[in-house]
Amino acid sequence: MQLVFVQFMTGLASAASLFLVASGLSIIFGVTRIVNFAHGAFYMLGAYVAYTLTDRFTGAFGFWFALLAAAAIVAIVGCLLEMTLLRRIYQAPELFQLLATFGVTLMVQDLVLLIWGPEDLVGPRAPGLAGAVEIFGKRIPSYDLFLIALGPLVLAGLWLLFHRTRWGVLVRAATLDRSMVAALGINQKWLFTGVFGLGVFLAALGGALQIPRDAVNHGMDLRIIVEAFVVVVIGGLGSTTGAFVAAILVSQLNAFGILVLPKISLVLVFLVMAVVLVVRPWGLFGTRPPPAQASIGMAVRPWRPLAPGEIAVAAAVVAAVALMPLWLGHYALTVASEILIFVLFAASLHLLMSVGGLASFGHAAYFGLGAYGAAFVVKAAGLPMLAAIAAGPLLAALGAAVVGWFAVSLSGVYFAMLTLAFSQIVWSIAFQWVDVTGGDNGILGLWPDAFAASPAAFFWLTLAVVTPALVWLHMVIFSPFGYALRAVRDSELRAEAIGIDRRRVQWIAFVIAGTAAGLGGALFAFLKGSIFPDVMAIPTSVDGLVMVLLGGVETVLGPIVGAVVFKALAMWLISQTDYSKLVLGAVVVALVVAFPKGIVGTLADWRDRLTARRGAGPSDAEASADATAAEPPAGTMAPAPSPATVAGRTRP
Amino acid sequence: MTRLLDVENLAKSYAGLAAVRHVSFGLDRGEILAMIGPNGAGKSTCFNMLNGQIRPDAGRIRIDGVDTTSLPPRAVWRKGVGRTFQITATFGSMTVRENVQVALMSHGGALGRWFGRADTRGRDEADRLLALVGMAADADRAAAELAYGDLKRLELAVALANRPKLLLMDEPTAGMAPRERVGLMRLTAEIARAEGIGVLFTEHDMDVVFEHADRMMVLSRGLLIAEGPPETVRRDPEVRAIYLGEGLVYDARHQEARADASTSGPQPEARA
Amino acid sequence: MTHKLAVANLNAYYGQAHILFDVAFTVAPGEVVALLGRNGAGKSTTFLSIMAMVERRSGTVLFEGDDVSRLPTYAIARRGLGFVPENRRIFADLTVEENLMVGRQAPRPGAPGWTPETLFALFPNLAEMRKRPGGRMSGGEQQMLTIARTLMGNPSLVLLDEPSEGLAPKIVEQMAAAILTMKREGLAIVLSEQNLHFARLISDRAVILEKGRVRFSGSLAELEARPDIRDAYLAV
Incomplete structure (x- = not known):
């Protein structure tokens, strides 16, 4: 007592x-x-x-x-x-x-x-x-x-x-x-x-x-920021009383968790947060938030699938990448494989975040589940690598199906926090369930089969897995399902009023995104030859967000560019300086200020401005203004938009 | 034959405050019914119960003989109810045509597909609907950059995509210029009569109401206080006292609009 | 100083789109000017441009003889140029009294002074709900509150964007009475309207906008005498 x-x-x-x-x-x-x-x-x-x-x-x-x-x-x-x-x-x-x-x-x-x-x-x-x-x-x-x-x-x-x-x-x-x-x-x-x-x-x-x-x-900063996020979300955003009550609740859970339930002490807080969010989506003292000023991913520039010419360019890029083993050394190829894997990871998050408008802060969980799934298949069933790479994502899919079921009843910051909570739970399980996962020591000895043992061969294998997966994600975006997903993002009210089941659509997107991330994770396990709980910790999730935002959340190809730039930069900096975080942080800040729409978004803006300037003189601006602001008098024929207007305003 | 819409004893309260108190009414095919009343009379609540956004506390809603009480909006839509919103709700990141295509795909049960390009599906039908509402020239523009009146027209095209039996329009002409109002409602009336669609709408512009409604119902504090043809309701002293006022801000204009409609030439439908 | 407000060469842009083209008009002290024109003609954009609330604009805005076009929004409002936006934009979680408190500014010489009590007299409905959160009021009550909130700044001129929109006819009549009271107090008012009849009840002059350009400017009597203008731009 x-x-x-x-x-x-x-x-x-x-x-x-x-x-x-x-x-x-x-x-x-x-x-x-x-x-x-x-x-x-x-x-x-x-x-x-x-x-x-x-x-x-x-x-x-x-x-x-x-x-x-x-x-x-x-x-x-x-x-x-x-x-x-x-x-x-x-x-x-x-x-x-x-x-x-x-x-x-x-x-x-x-x-x-x-x-x-x-x-x-x-x-x-x-x-x-x-x-x-x-x-x-x-x-x-x-x-x-x-x-x-x-x-x-x-x-x-x-x-x-x-x-x-x-x-x-x-x-x-x-x-x-x-x-x-x-x-x-x-x-x-x-x-x-x-x-x-x-x-x-x-x-x-x-x-x-x-x-x-x-x-x-x-280590103080990351520990407190995660706890503070949890407190704010449990208490309800914007409520200081809520923050007070939740701070006491969380602190007591921490104090007694070690005492009463040491096995799950790390999970306890997140478990409580998950329960609170499921029962009271806006927190204990929170009220339904006002709709965000603009939901993420809302592009004014309508998306278009790649045109035949652009597909040819993409194919040429893939071919050029496939030739990289001819001139890259072993270490560089390993780095290149890792970048490819994170391209897939970022693209999977992009589906959820840009297309679905749901920014997950815990996407690393499915990456990690894919990796652990593959490791279990190798260690427990003794199956070969390819079978493990195929089976690993199934564990990720299962995890995403369970988490997604709860998460899609929320949106915005609350969705972000619930996904964060679940990813912490998954991480804690990997960390504390030592018998199965090896805990902090991880699972070692996950080597590729002989045919893919060389860095070049494994690079080709990665490319052969990642490319079709990216093509598939791209197809999903422009399939009817992709339109349904964007529809619920743009206007839930309208979507439900034309027969679309928002929860179902977002849940399916969550599972697809989780599975694709899991595929990346399975590849990652064999690239590294081992798997540790840290791969699904918060920093990996944040990396994914950074990649998508850096590339341009309003664009289709943003995550690919963002992942390549970010990952390459991060790995290069680590090799160059002891203060890589300082430089990387400064670069991220500079990029945010210089490219507020992300790299691809900014490039697209430049191209638009260029075509607008080349397309027509001052009359162009006026023509599009009329089309935007004013309407023709009722009873007259609407003026047909000039070709310059079409070129300037509606191209992706 | 059953009525198209049959509402019995519909009721809803929020935190003990009655918003709608046992309202009953009906609507026939091809009929245009206006629901009017002061701000806060329960019109929006009524509307949201009809399309399933709010679950009623009591009462029953039947559409074409089918009980739709407490069904969610997407299920009500599948029973043949199209809806436009007071504050327009469209898919801003998509083109005007894609907005209609999504509704058509949903109607055709195609939205579950993960494969195949969506932008070629239902293109012709979408263009036909857009032409109907006078938006054909804007098909490739992003919905986010449309002017308000155009958004209202787009909403109408979307609402027509499932070949509805019943159209619910919440303040369809709010924020529009007078002639646009007349144009949109005339268009709606034409489509409704041609296809036998019943239309229920709320509106504060009495010119629109008196011009286009076959019948009116007046809500006040959640109660149905008057119902009947516009001429009768208009003379009702209670309705005048709580809602219509002295007639300073609509009467004269209404007369003009009438005269305008019967004499002047250009018809908004000609736009397409 | 002859003009309370003089707008000249006002151009505004959203992104690449040019919305207003050399808009110009003036308002005399104590005058009520109606900005008319169909939806999308640029009425709201004109107000937002005067208040420096659009992305990009050019031109001059002389308020009481000073060019305010380079000032930020808050500084324009501080000079006594009040703005009542469309859609009311009440602070939903704040009570009626708190909403009024946000609008409060020091009294201004030469402008009618308002206190919560005089505003409650102007809008008696509000007096009965001082502690009620703005979000739990009806549309008509919110419209009264948004006007009262701006009047708390003791402005000498108010821009009213669509004050009658979405209101029951009876409430619109009350609104017209309140605006006439404001005018009697000496306030200059520019209002944008779709409801020409409402505008007729309260305005001295009319400015007609069409596709971002001024097409007509004159007294209401002049406008009545020009059915061609009304037919072309207002389409009653």
């Missing part, structure tokens, strides 16, 4: 920091619609800066000053980031901003390493709160009691701020309709900067408050 009490108090104390971080995340998302992936990085920075400052400023006053100053300094950094980076990309699709903040996270990870070194740092105890208080015969650290009291105080403070001050009401109004707020005479630029600063301040304070309890380390 006493142990239970101690764990309970520890859980409550941990909840304080988590609540600060999660409420900041929620507030920022509410107003700016940015899913701030860098929030964990700010938390970590808050802790590191506080460590340095507490070193300088000692004594009771110095310590508390250092914590607040650390949070303020990081908040200023956050404001600068908002002003220099985010302001440029508010108009971009929602997930694109996630990509930018992900780039920032990568950069911060290496910067922290550069400034503070790789060792864990232990901060000072809080002056005056270093001792413990005896409650029910157990000694509870005074600092924990302080944190337990702090949580409700911050909650009350935020409530007063948002309901009793004009600034708070403006923030809530901006959450609902940003441009309307500007039309009422409010400078929304500074409102956004202020909100971002407040959110970052809360995160950094959360980090700074942790230093008397835990060592400061550079």
Whole structure:
């Protein structure tokens, strides 16, 4: 009983920091619609800066000053980031901003390493709160009691701020309709900067408050960001009360999970989140979100299948790629095979994300399931490689069928989070079910059959599997089913009103995408000769998102280009520099700013502008304007669009 | 012979607040029925129950003798109900023609196919429907860039794709210019009478209502307070008090529209 | 200063498309001008262009003699140019009082001053639901709230986009009465309308737009005398 009490108090104390971080995340998302992936990085920075400052400023006053100053300094950094980076990309699709903040996270990870070194740092105890208080015969650290009291105080403070001050009401109004707020005479630029600063301040304070309890380390950011996402989603996006309740719930689950259910302690939180989302899709305290300004993948440029000429070009590209073993060395071929595999992975995610409008944050789970499926077939049944490559995706398909069934009842950020939760569950199973999966040691010795043992042969095999799979995905996009999928993405209301079963269509797309990813995973297992749980961890899922967004989410060929560029860049950087994350992060950020529509999307825009300029003079612009804005008087013949208009506006 | 639409005792409340209170009405083939009433009278709720978006608490809906109460929208559609929305709902990333093609493919049960190109399916039929609503010249444009009035016409073409028996139109002419309103409703009426389609529509523009409705029903606070031919309903003092007002903002215009319709030449249907 | 608002050479674009072509019109202090024209003629785009809410535009917008065309949206609104958008755009989770609070600006010399209480007198329906969230109001009540919200900024001129759209005839009549009261207080108003009869009840002058160009500009009496114009552009 006493142990239970101690764990309970520890859980409550941990909840304080988590609540600060999660409420900041929620507030920022509410107003700016940015899913701030860098929030964990700010938390970590808050802790590191506080460590340095507490070193300088000692004594009771110095310590508390250092914590607040650390949070303020990081908040200023956050404001600068908002002003220099985010302001440029508010108009971009929602997930694109996630990509930018992900780039920032990568950069911060290496910067922290550069400034503070790789060792864990232990901060000072809080002056005056270093001792413990005896409650029910157990000694509870005074600092924990302080944190337990702090949580409700911050909650009350935020409530007063948002309901009793004009600034708070403006923030809530901006959450609902940003441009309307500007039309009422409010400078929304500074409102956004202020909100971002407040959110970052809360995160950094959360980090700074942790230093008397835990060592400061550079794994802090990813751990907290995942937990904060979970808290925000369980509590309901935009609800600070929800974040508070969910932070306590999650912290208690963490505290007691180890005690009661050690076998599934890692899964427990995600399991609860999955249950909450299935039962209450918008979280415990959330309300149905307003429809997104533009759903992802919504292209104004209607898609067209490849024209015969373009098919010839594609075939020539494949032929050229097939000739690569003639001039590439062993290592380069292995890299090339890996890139091909990730092209398939990105293309499978693209089907779900661009065509279906469903951005999965846990797509790596099906990649990993495919890999483990193949490994089981080899290890348990002793079947040859080709049979394993064929069978592996079946496990992925099964997983996708189960997860997809639940996930497609949600959309937007909630869909993203539920898929993330399920992927964490799958990862935890692989990690903790040591008897079957080997746990952290993975499954080793998955070597290709003799005929594909050389890097060149395996490259050809990969190409021979990936190419038809890509062609098939492309065909699906332009099949009647692909139209149904785009239809439910564009307008669920209209789709249901013309007899389309949204859930069914999206579920099938989920299974197709999962199966294709699983095929990539099966190839990956044989490429590496082994398989570890990390392959289905969050970073792989994020890589997939980055590839699709980088290539251009509104385009058909984007994922292929995005995967090649991203994967090649990442692998090249690792070989060139110790600070590959810093460079990669900077490159991602730069690409987001320079190519807000992704590489392929930007290229298509350039081509359009070129054809428009070549096609006709100023009269062209006017002709298309008439077609867009004004209608012919009823009763007269509609003017036939000029050839230039057709060329300029409707070509893919 | 059974009526095309037969609604009995339809009721719905939200959190204890009655939105629609035991409303009964019917509609015949080829008939055009207008549902009017103040904002918040329960018209939208009624509409959404008819096409299955909202499950009624009580009552029964029969379409052509078939009970469709509580069926989801996609099932109601398969029973022959086409619908247009107050705020248009189209597939913005597709071309105008593709919007109609998707509806045709759905009607033909082809949307489950993973193979074969979709953009060649039902092209001619789609073009025929687009010509019918005067949108043939816009077939290759993206729906996202259409002007509002054109979106309304596209919605009508989509709603006609399953050869419906019943058309539900929620404020079909909202946001349109006066002559466009007359044009769209005249077109609808023509199609409805030619094919024997029943039309139920809500509308705030009394010119459109008085011009095109065969019959009117008036909802207020979820209750059916008046029903009958436009001339009768128009004179009803209760309807005047709660909805029509002094007649300052429609009467004169209505007279003009009438005169205009009977004398002036150009017909919107000629566009195609 | 003769004009409250003078728009000249206004051009606007969406992406590659050119929407407005050299739109020009003026509004005198205390005057009500109706912007007429069919759907897609460019009425809403004109308002959004004046408020700097479109992607790309050029031209001059003189408000009380100053060129505001280079200013951001909020700064234009701060000068006393109020905007009531189409579709109301009420803050659905905020109460009536909070919605009004968002619109609040300091009183302005030379412009009628409004408080929540005077606005509740103008729109009595709103007075009965001060604590109600905007999302749980009927269309007519929301339309009143969106106008009241803009008036809280004590503007000297208001752009009203389609104030009668989607409202029951009786509510439209109430709206006309409220707009006439606003006019009596000395407010200049530009409204875009499809309902010519409603426009007739409240406007002094009319500007007709067609395909992004001004086709007619004059008093309502002049417009009545030109059935050819009405037939060509308004198609009543």
